[in-house]
Amino acid sequence: METLALYIHWPFCAAKCPYCDFNSHVRDKVDQAAFAVALRAELAREAGRANQAGRRTLASLFFGGGTPSLMAPSTAAALVEDAARLFDLAPDIEITLEANPTSVELAKLRDFRAAGVNRVSLGVQALDAEALAFLGRKHDTQEAITALEHARQTFPRVSFDLIYARPGQAEAAWRAELRQALALAADHLSLYQLTIEPGTQFATLFGRGAFRLPEGDDAARLYTATAEEAAGFGLRPYEISNYARPGAESRHNLAYWRYGDYLGIGAGAHQRLTLPDGRLMAARRHRAPEEWLARVQRDGHAVVEEEALSPRDRAREALLMGLRLHEGVDPARIARRSGLAFEDCVEPGALESLAAEGLLEWRPDGRLAATPDGLLRLDALLPLLVR
Template sequence: MPPFGPHYGFGLYVHWPYCARICPYCDFNVYAAKDRETGPLVEAILQDIQAHKARLHDHPPLTSIFLGGGTPSLLTVQDLEAIIQTATDQFGLEPNGEITLEANPNDVLRSNPGDWQKAGINRVSLGLQSLDDAALTFLGRDHDVTNALRAVEAVQAVFDNHSLDLIYARPGQAISDWQSELSQVLALGAPHLSLYELTIEERTAFGKRAARGELIPMQDDDQADLYELTQTLCEAAELPAYEVSNHARAPEYESRHNHIYWANGDWIGVGPGAHGRLTIDETRYATEAARRPTDYIAATSPTNTALPTLDAARELLAMGLRPATGLDLTRLSRLGYEQPDQSLLTDLEENGIITQAGSSIALTAQGRLLADAVAKQLAASMDL
């Protein structure tokens, strides 16, 4: 059995590329939603799901469905229901399977979360991004704090399983300001938080401003201070980190869909620009759909590329280190690679970066701060 594949989880990711407003930090495949005829794109997504069934007839029922974007909360209830029904008709869904909708606060207030639940959604990931009006303006969001809090209340009235997403380590953000803001968020009582440090990507509006010297990203040491504060406050609120950027009150609130990525399971990617990883006859394939909606509608068949063993091993190492459960290194051995040098593992353990338990290693809280660097060290020691 390969060290990747649907036995580590099998998900469906649906990318809805339209947004009411494109945020200046966003590096995803997104487009302005104004005056768009969305029916042909929804139909193409349904056909894409059906076409995947013919290739994956031996795959088990889906573990999860994740509707992301872009802004999938712009979809009508009827479209959401059609996508979910098509997926479950084709593949089935595990008992208590997770179906997540990413939502913006203003869409929550314009919609009825109860209707989302009736359509099949059982988890909502709400993109608050901040509880500071000036920060929301800086981040290009189309909601304010008042509407954010109203949206949280509306979601919590329907969905026990929900997540709040925030962005911190913004330029000039004081540690005291983040402490106050995160404390407010924790007081809302959500069972899951996704807390991301702001990343300035070259292709984004922020990236262009940074290149002109108009925006100065936060220094690494200052980001590290905020990250450590985040861990302390979340631990005290009984929302420990179960992954580098994700916190949950209990295992049942952890994102089952994201666990598929970290475990190197299989997932179908549908919608413009969506990526997937599929295992067929023990070969790992990378899939990518056409990026432009018009191109996707014209030809929904994705590009399929057999993933070289080296790339599969690198993904396995980088992703497998992210969750607190860590990575069983024998999975890399099954791809033909030697174990990392034991002296390196011992050194990392003695410096409080990892823990070891048999053939498995896991990052400590300090190690999660250095996740990418640790993965590079281990890869170098294994000639990856």
């Protein structure tokens, strides 16, 4: 039986960043105790369903958000303890906490380490004062550097995020900022190209023409520069936006990209769980924190949608996720997860033409992968390839 990943969503933030379309909410007060009880209740319910055919092994636990470092460390400790009681834990289980590099959250990091967290992911986003202001971040450059240094002293594994392709960003300036970041990095970096997401403050401002973003060749050069600079520090790209030293890849996110089973608890969380009869169930929880809490208190869960995915949907999801990885996809695994022969999962004419254009390639180990040029154009080629 394959290992399992667990995602726990803390939906609250100190402020809403203008680029963010995640399920995050700003509240003056949060009933920490009530949310802790509800999260533990949902976890117990989902563990019962996941273990129907035998006790599953948990390979990763990820506290995401929102800003889970605003959670009481005692809540994280209780959830880690529950996970250890409800599942078999992999000997090298990865337990990640997302955090912001502010002084308030920094003071709690040792408590989260004592709670069992062994990997922290810091939302730095930039090491440039003007960029931090534009992105709506609440920390300055020195706070970010201090947080990274403190995190490296506290956790065995550290990652942080940066956002590039910002308005007016020149390649030379990005390379210099990235070198500074890489000198501070431990073993993992997530480097995201700024995109305009519907419903965000940036979407409104961008629509009014308040700013422009690098496009086309300019954006491609920044992407190429990102990989070159990371390679100089020993970090290789293993997914479109993620770079790591060998062995330091995010095991939790690999579970998504390799299309494994994962549980998702908390407001708005999604999950994919294979039942003993072979059905792959997709579920989603209510997004609004207060309504999520009320439903869990009333029903023991806040699932608002659940369906068995069709073989075609399984194949589509596995391809959409897996081709983001530099390792590509294993046709045999996609066939097992979907119940369809691999050749029935893709458009054969599109596969042939995309390979001829140098956007996809068959690897010697039999995997199908996007080439470097294909990764740059993945959003455009996937609709052509996936049936």
